[in-house]
Amino acid sequence: MNAKRLFWVILALVALGWVLLATGCSGTGAPKAQYHCPMHPTVVSDKPGDCPICGMRLVPVEKPGEAGAARATTTYLCPMHPQVTSDKPGDCPICGMRLVEKKAQETPAAAPAAPAKKTMYRSTMNPSEVSDKPGKDSMGMEMVPFEVEASAPGAVPGLVPVSISESHQKHMNLAASPVEMRRMAREVRTSARITPDETRLYHVTTKVEGWVETLYVNATGQVVRRGQPLLTLYSPELLATQQEYLSALAASKRLSASSVPGVAEGGNDLLAAARRRLELWDLSEGQIKALESSGRAQRTVTLYSPASGYVSAKNVVMGHKITPGEVLLTISDLSTVWAEADIYESDLRFIQVGMPVSLTLPYWPGKRFPGKISFLNPFLDPQTRTLKARLEVPNPDLLLKPEMFGDMTLSYDLGEKLAVPVSAVMRTGQKSYVFVETDGTQLTPTEVTLGERSGDYYEVLSGVKAGDRVVTSANFLVDSESSLKAALQAVAGK
Numbered sequence: 140m141n142a143k144r145l146f147w148v149i150l151a152l153v154a155l156g157w158v159l160l161a162t163g164c165s166g167t168g169a170p171k172a173q174y175h176c177p178m179h180p181t182v183v184s185d186k187p188g189d190c191p192i193c194g195m196r197l198v199p200v201e202k203p204g205e206a207g208a209a210r211a212t213t214t215y216l217c218p219m220h221p222q223v224t225s226d227k228p229g230d231c232p233i234c235g236m237r238l239v240e241k242k243a244q245e246t247p248a249a250a251p252a253a254p255a256k257k258t259m260y261r262s263t264m265n266p267s268e269v270s271d272k273p274g275k276d277s278m279g280m281e282m283v284p285f286e287v288e289a290s291a292p293g294a295v296p297g298l299v300p301v302s303i304s305e306s307h308q309k310h311m312n313l314a315a316s317p318v319e320m321r322r323m324a325r326e327v328r329t330s331a332r333i334t335p336d337e338t339r340l341y342h343v344t345t346k347v348e349g350w351v352e353t354l355y356v357n358a359t360g361q362v363v364r365r366g367q368p369l370l371t372l373y374s375p376e377l378l379a380t381q382q383e384y385l386s387a388l389a390a391s392k393r394l395s396a397s398s399v400p401g402v403a404e405g406g407n408d409l410l411a412a413a414r415r416r417l418e419l420w421d422l423s424e425g426q427i428k429a430l431e432s433s434g435r436a437q438r439t440v441t442l443y444s445p446a447s448g449y450v451s452a453k454n455v456v457m458g459h460k461i462t463p464g465e466v467l468l469t470i471s472d473l474s475t476v477w478a479e480a481d482i483y484e485s486d487l488r489f490i491q492v493g494m495p496v497s498l499t500l501p502y503w504p505g506k507r508f509p510g511k512i513s514f515l516n517p518f519l520d521p522q523t524r525t526l527k528a529r530l531e532v533p534n535p536d537l538l539l540k541p542e543m544f545g546d547m548t549l550s551y552d553l554g555e556k557l558a559v560p561v562s563a564v565m566r567t568g569q570k571s572y573v574f575v576e577t578d579g580t581q582l583t584p585t586e587v588t589l590g591e592r593s594g595d596y597y598e599v600l601s602g603v604k605a606g607d608r609v610v611t612s613a614n615f616l617v618d619s620e621s622s623l624k625a626a627l628q629a630v631a632g633k
Contacts, residue, residue, distance in 0.1 A: 173200045196227055214241050218304045219620055238259060239304060258284050295572045298584040298621040299628060305580065314612035315576045316560055318603050323553040323593040327486045331498060331530065333543040339472035341446045344464055346420050351459045352439045356468065359453045363444045370455070370467070371439040377420060381436035384413040388431060414618040429623065448472040473541070476534045480547040481525035487554030489551040490515065490528060496549045498532055498539075508532050508539065512549075558596040562607040564589065565618055574610040574617050575603060582610060582617055 174197035176182040176190035188197050215238035217223040217231035229238050262268035262276035263283055276282050310421070353371040355362060363369070387410040394406030417427055422440065430437065452469035462466060480497055481492055492515060498508040510532035519526050530547065532539065539545075564587070565574045571589050574582045587602030603609065610617055 175200050216241050218307050260284050295584040295586050299625040300583040301621050312611045315608040316611045318559050318607045321558040323556040324488050325551040325591050327549050329480050329547050331480040331545050331547040333539050333541055334477045335471045335541050336475050337478050340472040342466045343468040346463050347374045347376045354457045359450055361450045365447045367444045369442045369444055373439045373442050377425050377440050378436055380416055387413040446472050476532055476539050478530040478532055480528045482528050496547055498545045500545050500565050556598040559599050560611050561595050563611045574614055576608040
């Protein structure tokens, strides 16, 4: 019996030794590990699992001495929404993008400087009535002060910088181009109407009364050459003047042999006066010489064309009685034509007399007619709000016809200007801005002031500098993300 009791005592001591060995020799048990939800710290468990509220993985609770210690754990964040983080891979609950790794031991970026504040004043009765200086509102009550964040220079209201990794930039087909100095030119295009050159219009008239005997040019639009006969005219006055000239010529020959002083000279004066009268009535040198050689007055006199061109107006027929000064024919020389172009008010500062222009016809591709601006009308058309510009265009092949319509193009050199691509500019109607790439992944919205456009580039007056890289592709996606992030920050009160 004693041996049996001794056996059980020994067995109990062995079991007690194993218990002491497992729990420590001090006799106090080691505290069990605990887990909690990073989004809901009140959810605590003594074993790993998922949060019953949000479903996130529970993480170990830090021991009192390990709160500030650096740990080599890996966290995951969304490249489009950095505020979304997780301790395991997955997708962003906002945009669905794959979370990327970020080591917890990485040196955290320096905290951004607190935004500057400025004091504004608001009406207590009408909150929409705001002023930047103290005073009374429209109802005579003192306005109360309040603080607002001062916008940074170049900041765009409603947008904030966003960070996009290089891998996601490739997936978005995001591209950037540098801001650089470029040769800029303003191109002005407008319509033009072809008209005859008014300095090359000729009227065929006579200074004497008579009748048309023969009409050589008998159709409107007929082409004529300089010196070509146009018509023959019977005029009693011209016939009498020819006879007077022949009589003065015969008398001058007889008196030239006289020995009486002054007689020969008087005959020459009489002949010169008769010749001068024929010249004033537009008889040519050849007609006067033919009259002298024949010694007989011609019944009809031929009128010749004063220039080469086209008969644009014909006001005479055979047998027509004409009066002095009556326009018989109009001849238009089309070797050089005019083009009247309508210049809009916004383009007037680029237009100058003497500038070279190019005229094209919409139905004749590839054909250009060079010219220059010869005159600018000093008055604006009140109906079309345009200014008439007169162009001189050489027309040696007579391809341009009056009343044709064409397109005028001129280029005004603006010189070397700082320029950004047109595709990089975002417009709101009142402002223009671009997204500037600051460190390869950070894209900052920056307001810019634009000048003239030249092709696919805008002149930049302020906002960016040479060398800055601006987003030129997928900027609408970046703009949406920047706007969404700004809205979330506003809701969160940041």
